[in-house]
Amino acid sequence: MPIKFPFSRRREVTPDAWTKCPSCESQIFNRQLERNLRVCPTCGHHFRMGIGERIELLLDENSFVERDAGLESGDPLGFHDQKPYVDRLEASRIKTGLREAAVWGIGTIDGQRVAIGLFDFRFMGGSMGSVVGEKLARCFEAALTERIPAVVVSASGGARMQEGTLSLLQLAKTTAPLTRLDAAGVPFISVLTDPTTGGVLASFASLGDVILAEPKALIGFAGARVASGTVGEQLPEGFQSAESLLEHGFVDDIVPRAELRTTLSRLVRLLPVAPAEEGGQPGEGRGWGPIGVLSGIAERLGTAVSETVGIEVEPGSRDGSGPTPRNGGEHS
């Protein structure tokens, strides 16, 4: 039993200490579910995961620093359906403890800095309005200026209807920086989790240089109900699953949650940010010469090594206040 401190915000153990797996119907003790990364120990069903646990799963301990935490949605249309948009926002804030459906920041994976964006589906279905779009655009722009890989873990129903076409245009707003990442030689890894649909899938989430998905995640353009309503036919079983996307060539791999961190870490190592050019054309002078290789290693291993081998690390690629990088850790 962990010791409870009076000021800690640890959740009380709810009386409802068991969760029923929707896939195999076995009863799982909640604490066991959390220890098992919210994966059913019996059948491997991946439960949805909050942003906090996702950060702990993927990033080095205490390495994550949130950016732009103060961004808050306005109500551009004065939208009111059965209840006002502002009330829906407030309800989601109370339910999740988040200010919006996505969070972004800088963290490290085995000492390697990444700009990372994360979604929580429970906040209005993880839908993307002005704030979510702004956060992701800033995440990509930070990856560009700091020359570090971008990673986004998506879980979203799509564009947020309550902000109308302003939400629709977030598809373009979040995609435009990716064109710049291409030119600058900065990789973007997209991780699709259950569920990723609609406008999020129809923009940045489908545009990763590498796209990973969690097992059995629902991933598709149109929600199954929209699709069956429009085409009026029985939809084949699992046609929007991660497995189906892998088969048809739209994701690179399906990675069980327990392996996601090591896979991401390996990919970040295998997909190095191209060396920055000074005033030259992107792509020019990406040599295999000793300087290129060594500076690449130095950039990866951090200041200590760069001093040892006497190579200047690209300014901005590692800020001095950041955590001390570990030399690859157990995964090297």
Next chain:
Amino acid sequence: MTEIVLTGAPPTPEAIEAAWRRVQLARHPQRPRTLDLVPLIFDDFEELHGDRLFRDDPAIVGGPALLEGRAVMVIGHQKGKDTESNILRNFGSPYPEGFRKAQRLMRLADKLGVPLITFLDTAGAFPGPAAEERGQAEAIAASIKLMTGLQVPIVVVIIGEGGSGGALAIGVGDEVLALENATYSVISPEGCAAILWRSPEAAPTAAAAMRMTAADQLELGIVDVVIDEPGEGAQTDHPATARAVKRAILASLGRITRLETEALLTTRYARLRGIGLYREAEIAPGGPSQDASLRRRIGRLLRVPGVPRRPRWSEIWPSGEDGDNSEEGA
């Protein structure tokens, strides 16, 4: 962006009626479609077919054209006029191969350095299983991305329905023009009504709430120019509509072709980046990093009683019950 007065109230019956009238005009069966307008606007046009990968999608048409003697590339959604042609055109709802054909034509425009003009008129991208299998979302995303980086001027004209991602896939431009009775929305009013009102009959209300008319879109800064339609609407006079659209396209090209390529791309980027309404509160970043006083750090290290331990991220933003699986996105 224009300052918008927040009402936060349900749309009035008058607003619902007005919005729905526009939606019906945008969907009017006699409304001029892309292939009606193209011969009336351009001096010459050669339709090109096929995405070079799978098949030709008749829901998107396009090819090189001459506008006042000047070479341009034209791409547009194409709806049918009757049942037979609508079945051929899949009611103007493209499959992924339609967007991939569009991408092919965009690359050709880029290669030749000719301006791109697109006509938006679709209820949305087709959502069936075949479209999913062939990567509908990827096709739309790739199309949007390509447009953000095209080194030629892009004029977008919404001539009918601007339906969601299927419209935006060929709708990223340096200027966006819209016919007076055109609409632009994140989801169809029927879809929005089904999800948020749980009743398809609420479609007119949803149409008003989403503010999808051309005038609303102008006010929201999504559309730059609204083109007046003749008489009771574009369906009454195709040639007059085409003349108005042509004038607007020429005026728009006059404004954006003045820019050098670099300025054009910077302006386009800034335009897209600036879309959205949000507040930016000054707050400390959440989470463990905010609690970093030396006393507490030492206290935690030595496990001094009374010094709260650093909260874990999973305690700040915990996982929880999935709750209802209501789709809140489009």
